[in-house]
Amino acid sequence: MSHWRVLVGGAKKLADNIRETLESSWVSTEAYSAERLAKLFGATDAPHRKVLVIEAFEAGGFTPSESLVLSHRYGAFWLGGGSSGNRGFVGPISHRDFSCSACLQSARTDRAAAEPSAETSDPARPGWPASRPARRSIS
Numbered sequence: 001m002s003h004w005r006v007l008v009g010g011a012k013k014l015a016d017n018i019r020e021t022l023e024s025s026w027v028s029t030e031a032y033s034a035e036r037l038a039k040l041f042g043a044t045d046a047p048h049r050k051v052l053v054i055e056a057f058e059a060g061g062f063t064p065s066e067s068l069v070l071s072h073r074y075g076a077f078w079l080g081g082g083s084s085g086n087r088g089f090v091g092p093i094s095h096r097d098f099s100c101s102a103c104l105q106s107a108r109t110d111r112a113a114a115e116p117s118a119e120t121s122d123p124a125r126p127g128w129p130a131s132r133p134a135r136r137s138i139s
Helices: 012-024 034-040 066-074 101-107
Strands: 005-010 029-031 051-057 077-084 087-090 125-129
Touching: 005 012, 005 034, 012 029, 012 051, 012 077, 034 051, 034 066, 051 066, 066 077
Parallel strands: 005 029, 005 051, 051 077
Antiparallel strands: 077 087
């Protein structure tokens, strides 16, 4: 990560904690701003830039934001996360051209994308997909 630019934004207290944790691991960070992201990709070496935008959400709520849209527009990686009480979430990491299903899901703007339904979530792990049934062997 030492060659990456890491921009952290969102909920102030959680964003500050993320910044402190990364910096204690020798990863330099900057506060997220749309202007800073645009400036990073306005340089002549922009196609070779490795930029990660981390967004912290209040109280575990997720609403796709300007940082997600701009990250995809410029080709930066984006990671969202949040916490509420004793629960939290992070990811999935969303990258470049929505080349995986996790990226497509995280980029949806409707509320259903952020809240798993009761039929698809595992009661033992709220917010996680339901466990798949074991495969039967053919003998």
